Amino acid sequence: MAKKLPNGIDKAIAQLAHKGMSCRDISKSLFIGKSTVIARLNAMGIPRSHSWGGKGKGERKNGSKYLSHGYVIVILARDDFFIPTARQKTGHILEHRLVMAKHLGRNLHPWEVVHHINHDKSDNRIENLQMVSADKHLQITLLETRVKKLEERVIEQDALIKLLQLQNKNKKMEELVNGNGQT
Secondary structure, eight states: OOOOOOTTHHHHHHHHHHTTOOHHHHHHHHTSOHHHHHHHHHHHTOOOGGGTTSSSGGGOOTTOEEEETTEEEEEOOTTOTTGGGSOTTTOEEEHHHHHHHHHHTSOOOTTEEEEETTSOTTOOOGGGEEEEEHHHHHHHHHHHHHHHHHHHHHHHHHHHHHHHHHHHHHHHHHHHHHHHHHO
Protein backbone atom coordinates (compact mmCIF):
# COMPACT_ATOMS: atom_id res chain seq x y z
CA MET A 1 0.00 0.00 0.00
CA ALA A 2 1.33 3.45 -0.94
CA LYS A 3 2.38 5.78 1.84
CA LYS A 4 0.08 8.80 2.26
CA LEU A 5 1.87 12.07 1.57
CA PRO A 6 1.48 15.04 3.92
CA ASN A 7 -0.93 17.84 2.97
CA GLY A 8 0.69 20.56 0.88
CA ILE A 9 3.48 18.34 -0.42
CA ASP A 10 2.46 18.89 -4.06
CA LYS A 11 2.60 22.66 -3.57
CA ALA A 12 6.06 22.40 -1.98
CA ILE A 13 7.32 20.15 -4.79
CA ALA A 14 5.96 22.55 -7.42
CA GLN A 15 7.55 25.61 -5.75
CA LEU A 16 10.96 23.96 -5.50
CA ALA A 17 10.75 22.68 -9.08
CA HIS A 18 9.92 26.17 -10.35
CA LYS A 19 13.03 27.46 -8.53
CA GLY A 20 15.03 25.05 -10.70
CA MET A 21 15.88 22.45 -8.07
CA SER A 22 16.62 18.95 -9.32
CA CYS A 23 14.32 16.07 -8.39
CA ARG A 24 17.12 14.65 -6.26
CA ASP A 25 17.52 17.89 -4.31
CA ILE A 26 13.75 18.26 -3.88
CA SER A 27 13.50 14.71 -2.54
CA LYS A 28 16.31 15.35 -0.05
CA SER A 29 14.87 18.64 1.18
CA LEU A 30 11.35 17.20 1.64
CA PHE A 31 12.50 13.78 2.90
CA ILE A 32 10.61 11.85 0.23
CA GLY A 33 11.80 9.53 -2.53
CA LYS A 34 13.06 10.86 -5.85
CA SER A 35 10.59 8.60 -7.70
CA THR A 36 7.76 10.19 -5.67
CA VAL A 37 8.92 13.66 -6.70
CA ILE A 38 9.07 12.63 -10.37
CA ALA A 39 5.61 11.01 -10.17
CA ARG A 40 4.08 14.09 -8.49
CA LEU A 41 5.67 16.46 -11.04
CA ASN A 42 4.37 14.31 -13.90
CA ALA A 43 0.89 14.18 -12.31
CA MET A 44 0.86 17.99 -12.04
CA GLY A 45 2.15 18.37 -15.62
CA ILE A 46 5.28 20.19 -14.43
CA PRO A 47 8.43 19.50 -16.45
CA ARG A 48 11.52 18.52 -14.50
CA SER A 49 14.34 21.03 -13.97
CA HIS A 50 16.18 20.10 -17.16
CA SER A 51 13.14 21.12 -19.23
CA TRP A 52 12.65 24.68 -17.99
CA GLY A 53 14.30 26.06 -21.14
CA GLY A 54 11.30 25.25 -23.34
CA LYS A 55 8.04 23.40 -23.83
CA GLY A 56 9.18 19.81 -23.81
CA LYS A 57 12.25 17.65 -24.17
CA GLY A 58 12.44 17.68 -27.97
CA GLU A 59 11.05 21.16 -28.42
CA ARG A 60 13.71 23.36 -26.82
CA LYS A 61 15.44 25.87 -29.03
CA ASN A 62 19.08 25.48 -29.99
CA GLY A 63 21.25 27.87 -28.01
CA SER A 64 18.86 28.04 -25.07
CA LYS A 65 20.40 27.85 -21.62
CA TYR A 66 19.38 26.48 -18.25
CA LEU A 67 21.01 25.68 -14.92
CA SER A 68 21.87 22.26 -13.55
CA HIS A 69 23.59 22.05 -10.13
CA GLY A 70 24.94 25.58 -10.61
CA TYR A 71 26.39 24.92 -14.08
CA VAL A 72 25.04 26.66 -17.18
CA ILE A 73 23.99 24.17 -19.87
CA VAL A 74 23.70 25.14 -23.56
CA ILE A 75 21.80 23.18 -26.20
CA LEU A 76 23.63 22.95 -29.51
CA ALA A 77 22.18 22.37 -32.97
CA ARG A 78 22.90 18.93 -34.42
CA ASP A 79 25.11 20.47 -37.15
CA ASP A 80 27.13 22.68 -34.76
CA PHE A 81 30.92 22.33 -35.08
CA PHE A 82 31.21 21.72 -31.32
CA ILE A 83 28.61 18.93 -31.15
CA PRO A 84 31.35 16.27 -30.62
CA THR A 85 32.17 18.01 -27.31
CA ALA A 86 28.48 17.87 -26.29
CA ARG A 87 26.42 14.88 -25.23
CA GLN A 88 25.70 13.18 -28.52
CA LYS A 89 22.07 12.20 -27.93
CA THR A 90 20.86 15.52 -26.53
CA GLY A 91 23.27 18.17 -27.80
CA HIS A 92 23.65 19.49 -24.22
CA ILE A 93 27.01 20.98 -23.31
CA LEU A 94 28.33 22.64 -20.17
CA GLU A 95 28.82 26.28 -21.15
CA HIS A 96 32.32 26.51 -19.65
CA ARG A 97 33.45 23.61 -21.87
CA LEU A 98 31.91 25.32 -24.91
CA VAL A 99 33.62 28.64 -24.07
CA MET A 100 37.00 26.88 -23.75
CA ALA A 101 36.46 24.88 -26.97
CA LYS A 102 35.61 28.07 -28.88
CA HIS A 103 38.63 29.83 -27.36
CA LEU A 104 40.92 26.99 -28.49
CA GLY A 105 39.14 26.65 -31.85
CA ARG A 106 38.70 22.88 -31.44
CA ASN A 107 36.58 20.27 -29.71
CA LEU A 108 37.63 19.17 -26.24
CA HIS A 109 38.53 15.60 -25.40
CA PRO A 110 36.47 13.92 -22.66
CA TRP A 111 39.50 13.72 -20.37
CA GLU A 112 40.17 17.47 -20.55
CA VAL A 113 38.78 19.30 -17.52
CA VAL A 114 37.85 22.99 -17.53
CA HIS A 115 38.36 24.47 -14.06
CA HIS A 116 36.55 27.58 -12.73
CA ILE A 117 39.34 29.60 -11.10
CA ASN A 118 36.99 31.56 -8.79
CA HIS A 119 34.80 28.47 -8.07
CA ASP A 120 31.66 30.21 -9.42
CA LYS A 121 30.18 27.55 -11.72
CA SER A 122 28.12 30.14 -13.60
CA ASP A 123 31.05 32.52 -14.27
CA ASN A 124 32.11 31.29 -17.70
CA ARG A 125 34.33 34.15 -18.81
CA ILE A 126 37.49 32.82 -20.46
CA GLU A 127 39.59 34.74 -17.86
CA ASN A 128 37.98 32.56 -15.17
CA LEU A 129 38.56 29.26 -16.95
CA GLN A 130 41.62 27.03 -16.93
CA MET A 131 42.01 23.76 -18.83
CA VAL A 132 43.74 21.01 -16.89
CA SER A 133 43.95 17.24 -16.82
CA ALA A 134 41.78 15.32 -14.34
CA ASP A 135 44.71 14.58 -12.02
CA LYS A 136 45.84 18.24 -12.05
CA HIS A 137 42.25 19.32 -11.34
CA LEU A 138 42.20 17.05 -8.30
CA GLN A 139 45.52 18.51 -7.13
CA ILE A 140 44.23 22.07 -7.60
CA THR A 141 41.05 21.27 -5.68
CA LEU A 142 42.94 19.61 -2.82
CA LEU A 143 45.46 22.46 -2.57
CA GLU A 144 42.78 25.16 -2.68
CA THR A 145 40.81 23.34 0.02
CA ARG A 146 43.94 23.05 2.18
CA VAL A 147 44.81 26.73 1.69
CA LYS A 148 41.25 27.74 2.66
CA LYS A 149 41.43 25.66 5.86
CA LEU A 150 44.83 27.15 6.74
CA GLU A 151 43.53 30.68 6.14
CA GLU A 152 40.63 29.95 8.51
CA ARG A 153 43.10 28.70 11.14
CA VAL A 154 45.18 31.88 10.78
CA ILE A 155 42.07 33.98 11.42
CA GLU A 156 41.20 31.84 14.48
CA GLN A 157 44.76 32.11 15.83
CA ASP A 158 44.78 35.88 15.26
CA ALA A 159 41.55 36.21 17.27
CA LEU A 160 43.03 34.05 20.03
CA ILE A 161 46.20 36.17 20.15
CA LYS A 162 44.12 39.36 20.47
CA LEU A 163 42.07 37.78 23.26
CA LEU A 164 45.22 36.73 25.14
CA GLN A 165 46.72 40.21 24.70
CA LEU A 166 43.56 41.76 26.10
CA GLN A 167 43.53 39.34 29.04
CA ASN A 168 47.22 40.10 29.71
CA LYS A 169 46.54 43.85 29.58
CA ASN A 170 43.60 43.47 31.98
CA LYS A 171 45.75 41.38 34.36
CA LYS A 172 48.46 44.07 34.38
CA MET A 173 45.84 46.74 35.05
CA GLU A 174 44.48 44.73 38.00
CA GLU A 175 48.01 44.33 39.38
CA LEU A 176 48.61 48.07 39.09
CA VAL A 177 45.29 48.88 40.77
CA ASN A 178 45.86 46.30 43.52
CA GLY A 179 49.50 47.35 43.92
CA ASN A 180 48.54 51.06 44.25
CA GLY A 181 45.84 50.24 46.79
CA GLN A 182 48.30 48.47 49.10
CA THR A 183 50.83 51.31 49.46
